[in-house]
Amino acid sequence: MSTALSVGNRHLTGFWFVAVAFLTLMAFGTVPTPLWPLYQVKDHFGATTVTVAFAVMVVGAAASFRLLGHLSDRLGRRRIILPALLTGILSAAVMASWPELPGLLVGRILTGVAVGLMASTATAYLTDLHREARPAQAGSAFPALVATVSNLGGLALGPLVAGALAQWAPAPVRTAYIVFGALMVVLLLLVLSSPETVDTEVTGQDRPARFAVRDGQRGAFASAAALGFFAFAVMGLFSSLGAIIVRGQLGITSYFVAGLAPFVAFAASAVAQLAVGRLAHARVLLIGTLLFPVGLALTALSLYRPALWLVLFAAALAGAGAGLLFKSAVAETVTAAVPASRAGVLAAFFVIAYVGMGVPSIAFSLVIRQFALRPSMIGFAVVLSLGALMAAYQSVRQRVSADR
Numbered sequence: 001m002s003t004a005l006s007v008g009n010r011h012l013t014g015f016w017f018v019a020v021a022f023l024t025l026m027a028f029g030t031v032p033t034p035l036w037p038l039y040q041v042k043d044h045f046g047a048t049t050v051t052v053a054f055a056v057m058v059v060g061a062a063a064s065f066r067l068l069g070h071l072s073d074r075l076g077r078r079r080i081i082l083p084a085l086l087t088g089i090l091s092a093a094v095m096a097s098w099p100e101l102p103g104l105l106v107g108r109i110l111t112g113v114a115v116g117l118m119a120s121t122a123t124a125y126l127t128d129l130h131r132e133a134r135p136a137q138a139g140s141a142f143p144a145l146v147a148t149v150s151n152l153g154g155l156a157l158g159p160l161v162a163g164a165l166a167q168w169a170p171a172p173v174r175t176a177y178i179v180f181g182a183l184m185v186v187l188l189l190l191v192l193s194s195p196e197t198v199d200t201e202v203t204g205q206d207r208p209a210r211f212a213v214r215d216g217q218r219g220a221f222a223s224a225a226a227l228g229f230f231a232f233a234v235m236g237l238f239s240s241l242g243a244i245i246v247r248g249q250l251g252i253t254s255y256f257v258a259g260l261a262p263f264v265a266f267a268a269s270a271v272a273q274l275a276v277g278r279l280a281h282a283r284v285l286l287i288g289t290l291l292f293p294v295g296l297a298l299t300a301l302s303l304y305r306p307a308l309w310l311v312l313f314a315a316a317l318a319g320a321g322a323g324l325l326f327k328s329a330v331a332e333t334v335t336a337a338v339p340a341s342r343a344g345v346l347a348a349f350f351v352i353a354y355v356g357m358g359v360p361s362i363a364f365s366l367v368i369r370q371f372a373l374r375p376s377m378i379g380f381a382v383v384l385s386l387g388a389l390m391a392a393y394q395s396v397r398q399r400v401s402a403d404r
Contacts (some may be wrong), residue, residue, distance in 0.1 A: 009133075010194075010195055011129045011130075011132040011133035011195055011197075012129070012130075012133035012134075013194070014129050014191075014193070014194030014195055015126060015129040015130055015133060015143075015146075017187070017190040017191050017193070017194050018081065018122055018125050018126055018129065018191060018194060019122075019126060019146050019147075019150050020150075020187060020190075021081065021085060021118070021122070021184075021187040021188075021190070021191050022118060022119075022122040022126075022147070022150040022151065022154065023150040023151075023153055023154035023157070024154065024180065024183050024184060024187055025084065025085065025088050025114060025115060025118045025154065025184065026115065026118070026119070026150065026151050026152075026153075026154025026155050026158070027154040027155065027156075027157040027158035027161065027180065028088055028091075028092065028111065028114075028154075028158060028180040028184070029057060029111055029112075029115050029154075029155065029158060030154075030155050030156075030158030030159050030162075030239055030262065030266070031158045031159075031161075031162040031176045031177065031180060032053075032054070032095075032104070032108070032162070033158065033159040033162065033163075033239050033240075033242065033243055033258075033259055033262050034159050034162050034163035034166060034243050034255045034256070034258040034259030034262075035162060035166055035172070035173060035176070035243075035255070036050045036053075036054075036240075036243050036244055037243060037244060037247050037253075037255070037258060038166065038172060038173055038255070039053070039101070039104065039173075040244070042099075042100075042173070043100065043101045045101065047241060047244055047365050047368065047369075048362075048365045048366060048369065049101075050240060050241070050244060050365075051240045051241065051361050051362050051364075051365040052362065053101070053104055053105060053108060054108070054236070054239060054240035054358070054361065055236075055240070055357075055358035055359075055361065055362050056105055056108045056109050056112065057108040057109065057111050057112040057115070057358075058112060058236075058354045058355065058357050058358030058359075059109065059112060059358070060108070060109040060110065060111065060112020060113045060115075060116065061112035061113070061115045061116040061119075061350070061354045062112070062116070062351045062354050062355055062358075063112070063113070063116070064112060064113040064114075064115070064116025064117050065116040065119070065120055065347040065348070065350045065351040065354065066347065066348075066351050068080070068113075068116065068117055068347075072120075072121040072124060072125070072198065073124075073198065073340060073341060073342070073344055074198075075198075076196045076197075076198040077121055077124060077125035077128060077196065077197055077198055078125070078191065078192075078194060078195075078196050079196075080117050080121040081117070081118065081121055081122060081125060081191055082188065082191060082192065083117060084114045084115075084117035084118040084121070085114070085118075085184050085187060085188040085191065086188065087110055087113050087114035087117065088110075088111065088114035088118075088180075088181075088184050089181050089184045089185060089188070090110055091107045091108075091110035091111045091114060092107075092177045092178070092180055092181030092184065093177075093181060094106055094107040094110060095107035095108075095177045096174045096177035096178050096181065099173045099174060107177075112354075115354075116347075116350070116354075119151060119346075119350050120344075120346040120347040120349075120350050122147065122150070123143075123144070123147040123151075123330070123334075123346050124342045124346060125197065126143040126146055126147050126150075127143040127144070127147075127334070127342070128197035128198070129143075129194070129195075129197060130142060130143040131143075132195070132197060141277070141331070144327075144330055144331055144334060145273060145274070145277055145327075147330070148270075148273055148323075148326060148327050148330055149270045149273055149274060152235075152266050152269040152270045152273070152323055152326065153266070153267070153270040155235065155239075155262075155266040156262070156263050156264075156265075156266030156267040156269070156270060157263070157266075159239075159243075159258075159259035159260075159262040159263045159266075160256075160259055160260070160263040161176065161179070161180075162176040162259060163254075163255045163256040163257070163258060163259025163260070163263075164256050164259075165179065166255035166256070167254060167255045167256040168256075172255065212337070212338040212340070212341035212344070212345070213336045213337055213338060213341075213345060214336060214337070214338060216401075217335075217336035218336075219394070219398045219401075220332055220335070220336045220395070220398040220399070221332070221333060221336045221337075221345065221348075221349070222394070223332070223391055223392075223394040223395040223397075223398055224328075224329040224330075224332035224333045224336065224349065224395065225329070225333070225348070225349050225352040225353070226352075226387070226390075226391035226394070227325045227326070227328060227329035227332075227388065227391045227392065227395060228325075228326060228329040228330075228333075228349055228350070228352060228353035228356065229352050229353055229355065229356030229387075229391075230292075230322075230325065230356060230384055230387045230388040230391060231292075231322040231323070231325040231326040231329065231353070231356070231388070232322070232326070232353045232354065232356040232357040233356045233357065233360040233361070233384055234265070234292070234295075234296065234318050234319070234321075234322045234384060235262075235265060235266065235269075235319070235322060235357060236356065236357035236358060236360060236361040237360070237361055237364060237380070238261055238262040238265045238266075238315060238318075238319075239262050239357070239361075240361045240365070241361065241364070241365065242258075242261040242262045242265070242315070243255075243258035243259065243261070243262070245261075245303075245311075245373075246258050246260075246261055246308075246311065249302075249303060249306045249373075250306050250307075250308055250311070252308065257308070260308075260312060261311055261312060261315045262315075264312045264315040264316050264319065265315040265316070265318060265319030265322075266319060267319070268315070268316040268317070268319035268320040268323065269319040269320060269322055269323025269324075269326065270323060271320070271323075272287075272288075272291075272319075272320035272321075272323045272324050273323050273324065273326075273327045276324065276327075281328060281331060281332075281399070282396065282399070284324050284327060284328050285324070285325070285328045285392055285395060285396065286392075287321075287324055288320075288321050288322070288323070288324025288325040288327075288328060288392075289321070289325070289388060289389060289392040290321070291317050291318075291320050291321030291324065292318065292321030292322060292325060292384075292385060292388050293321075293381070293385035293388070293389070294317050294321070295314055295315070295316070295317030295318025295319070295320070295321050295322075296314075296318050296380075296381035296384060296385055297381055297385075298310065298313065298314035298317060298318075299311075299314040299315070299318055299377065299381065300374070300377045300378045300380075300381045301314070302314050303373060303374045303377055304374060321388075325388060325391075325392070326353075328392075328395065329349070329353075329395075330346075330349070332395060333345060333346060333349045334346070360380070360384070364376065364380050367379075367380075
């Protein structure tokens with residue numbers, strides 16, 4: 001009895017170590033968000049270069065998800081989380097010691113690789129650790145909720161912490177990277193003490209497929225991936241251009257305030273998921289589908305009626321809607337996956353989601369070079385809203401078909 005309790009406690013402690021590591025690395029991924037104006041002034045580049053510098057992280061993440069994200073199903077969860085943290089530490093060292101554009105690009109690619117290793121693996125690892133710690137609660141939605149809140153809550157904290165450090169600490173371009181690098185070193189040691197949940201001897205004899213979904217669930221995965229794409233497209237916009245829009249449209253030069261719009265978007269996303277934790281999947285999807293276009297419409301309106309409160313309110317609604325769509329998409333993906341290939345299926349999901357974070361933002365930055373910002377934002381809002389609506393409709397159809 002005491003041995004079983006000790007094992008359960010070890011898995012539960014590991015669960016929270018991994019959750020904090022997940023949150024910290026995701027926060028590190030958005031650290032440059034309020035610093036983009038600093039890089040602009042320092043290296044004299046425009047909005048498109050900022051978006052590309054942001055998007056190279058997406059390239060690293062997508063490559064990592066695609067090529068390495070499935071490996072934890074074979075090699076073990078912890079053996080992938082640890083290299084993710086090591087890569088994040090290396091990235092922080094590069095960007096702190098090489099604050100010019102080339103160093104930023106190299107560091108962002110490394111950040112993407114770290115995020116790719118962490119995101120798909122941590123979600124599966126949290127599910128495994130919770131199942132071992134609380135066998136009576138197998139199938140609980142709690143691990144998925146913690147994973148999505150760690151993911152989006154981390155993305156929210158990055159701009160807020162980096163903006164505060166840039167505003168009030170010395171060496172604004174370097175300090176945030178040093179702080180997060182030190183945190184990841186501590187978390188590396190804590191995760192090292194967490195138990196492994198994959199029997200590598202068994203998986204070595206019978207290797208799971210990289211991507212395997214349950215019979216009849218490919219359509220459900222496709223609609224979930226589309227939801228993830230459109231949800232992350234909004235987050236990509238606020239992460240890459242949010243600080244520049246606040247500075248350019250509102251004339252606010254505070255780095256802390258520049259980080260508020262992306263912080264509010266990601267924080268609202270996490271809070272919305274907590275608020276609807278007990279609601280049925282269909283209702284969560286419905287609320288997200290309603291909030292998403294309203295937030296985007298108000299974001300476009302804020303360009304015609306510039307006011308900080310309106311920008312932040314719009315970011316909150318858009319972020320909440322995106323978070324609920326993302327929560328629904330992750331839950332649908334986990335349900336669709338064959339258990340032995342869960343990390344591989346989540347890796348494929350995150351590849352598509354992170355492409356959504358990068359490609360639409362780059363397209364938007366190119367469009368605003370040819371057309372005015374305001375009509376471009378209206379078009380962007382319409383396209384994303386219609387895309388999310390169609391993806392949500394397909395998700396409902398797939399679920400109705402599966403229930404018959």
